[in-house]
Amino acid sequence: MTTNNNTLLCWHSKRAGVEVLVEAIKCLKNRRVLINRAIVLVQTDTDSSLYLNHEFGDIGLRFITASLENPANHNEIYQRLETSVLPELKDVANLHINVSPGTPAMHAVWLILHARGHFPSGTKLWSSQFNPDTKRTSISSVDFNVNTYLAEISAISNSEGSYALYGVDPKSAARREALATLKEFAQVPKAPLLVLGERGTGKTRLIESVVGIVKQKKVVTLACGGLDSQVVDSMLFGHVKGAFTGAETQRSGLLREAEGKVLFLDEIQDLPTSVQRKLVRVLQDNHHYYRSVGSDKEETSDFELVCASNKTIKELATTLDADFFDRISMLTITIPPLRICREDLLDDWQKIWGEVNVNPSLPKHAPTSRQLNKLLESSSLAGNLRDLKKLAFITCAYMNSYSPTEALSKAICSLQAFDDIEENEGTKFSFGDLSNTTKDELDKLFKYELARAAKRQFGTWSNAGKNLQVDQKTLQKYMKNDS
Structure with missing residues (x-):
């Protein structure tokens, strides 16, 4: 019998949730797959309470709330799984998914996610069926090994020792x-x-x-x-x-x-x-x-x-x-720069962290904070992925002496200080001695510094223009020191 830790994942079945889970675990045991942990996706706390009166022995039971307005809407199911469930599965080894419980749309979305390579390597899909004539439940593996290029890319990105790649489903x-x-x-x-x-x-x-x-x-x-x-x-x-x-x-x-x-x-x-x-x-x-x-x-x-x-x-x-x-x-x-794809930056940060952090004593998940969110929302990130990589390396270094949050804060300050040095070295003007400066020169200097500050704070010319209620081309013209 398989002795490795195996995790079974499935939706809660409205009509017979507890029975469906119990029978699936029994059927897998007969196939020499010993389930040690079960993750059940529920829509309400009431659903999870139904399982409390049943004895599951040594099997650990965990519930993830994945509320849906319309359980038949493929897009809603896909997005809910992507945001609420997939992040919880990154470190799950020997994952098994029973695709049968739930609506037909839920069944289809499991197949799509599997084909796109979203699950941990080696994940197996199963389909359980209850026969009303024999009153018995059977389970069979799902033969749906569609090898899409997205699945191959995910496998490369998730493989140990590999480098970070963009997510296969960008938000931007x-x-x-x-x-x-x-x-x-x-x-x-x-x-x-x-x-x-x-x-x-x-x-x-x-x-x-x-x-x-x-x-x-x-x-x-x-x-x-x-x-x-x-x-x-x-x-x-x-x-x-x-x-x-x-x-x-x-x-x-x-x-x-x-x-x-x-x-x-x-x-x-x-x-x-x-x-x-x-x-x-x-x-x-x-x-x-x-x-x-x-x-x-x-x-x-x-x-x-x-x-x-x-x-x-x-x-x-x-x-x-x-x-x-x-x-x-x-x-x-x-390929667009990161500042144009800010919706993807937290995912990029997590992937870069996974590449840089090879120290088993440090957290597997990248630290986050409001300060980081502000940085990702406003920084120009001129070095793009290299800036995130630099931030990850500095954070790892500080984690030897500080908590993850403190280390991240110090790393962000270090990164911003470095950016200030680079930016100041390229500045054409400074507010020094203005005694011999003409009005036209002062006007140009003010406009230049305004454009420079706006670009730095808001990240892109488009955002800067919207926030200052100025045409972005005008700001870009100021930055070039044109009248």
Whole structure:
């Protein structure tokens, strides 16, 4: 018989809640699944009181209130489970779910959540049925192993030692649209994909996970920054022995390694122009013809190209070779910065905490506070995920000497002090000696400082404009020191 700790989760059944749970536990025991704990989702305290008069032996019983106005509304059920139940299941090992109790809509939502990878790894679904003829209950496993790309992404994000990824169901419209577009574009075979976004928005993580999973191909990555043209030539195209000084052996190159895979060129703006010109020839058709350095033999490689940059599309258009830019920018997606996706920031904070906190003596769940909420509501978070990561590292350090709340508070102060230093270093003006300052200069200075303070307090130009009842373009104009 299975001796591992097993948890059974189910909705309370209105007509025979206690009996349904008891019979399911018995049936699972017959299948060598010993349930040690049961979690029952109820709508009211009255529902949970029905279980108090029954003896469950050594099985621990827990109730989670998940009130619903309409138990037949799929959207309401999904949202309630997402907000009230899923956070309670993150650390549950050996989870079993009886999908039968409740309405047909509840049954369907269990299947959807399972397919999207929302439950802990290894979760099993069961369906219990009462036969009125034999007066007996049977239970069978639910054969619904739909392997969606969302489930694979969740598995990567939740795996031990892995890095944090954006949630597969973002709350903000901007992130939801961006991830949906990324998936749609990644499904187009052979089409180069360009992913843009500020530093720290997780472009590399998304490409190496979402794009690779959607295409069902391994991602071969080259970071283009800081490499001269000869080094990149050799790394990408390979070289023959004796092609240049130091080429003592033959090298295949990443184009060959990327055969049947995805070639990912990160920081594409730093790719030397001479290499861009050589890639123009490679990208002319799907055969991808190229020559290794020093070779007179032309080869082909069947790879798909993805590029990324923290520059804007306009900046890349003037930085990159025109022909190369045209070929890589046919499908372009921009990952929005965190300040545009504030509804997702608490979830992002929890995921980053899970990545950074590897100390078993510290809390698994990220500490929160009103001060943190204020930070996430107003900070520009110029470093995006890197700012959250920095905050998590500092908090972990302070937790050796302070309570979680105190450690978080000190970490937030440290992060804000660092941001102030960075911002002050970039300030063009200061209120120093104003004796020789003209009225026009004072007017410009006041407007600049007003725009600067508003942007810092409200996080985005749009929020700043709404709160000050000023057009956001006017504030941006002030920040540029234009009259």
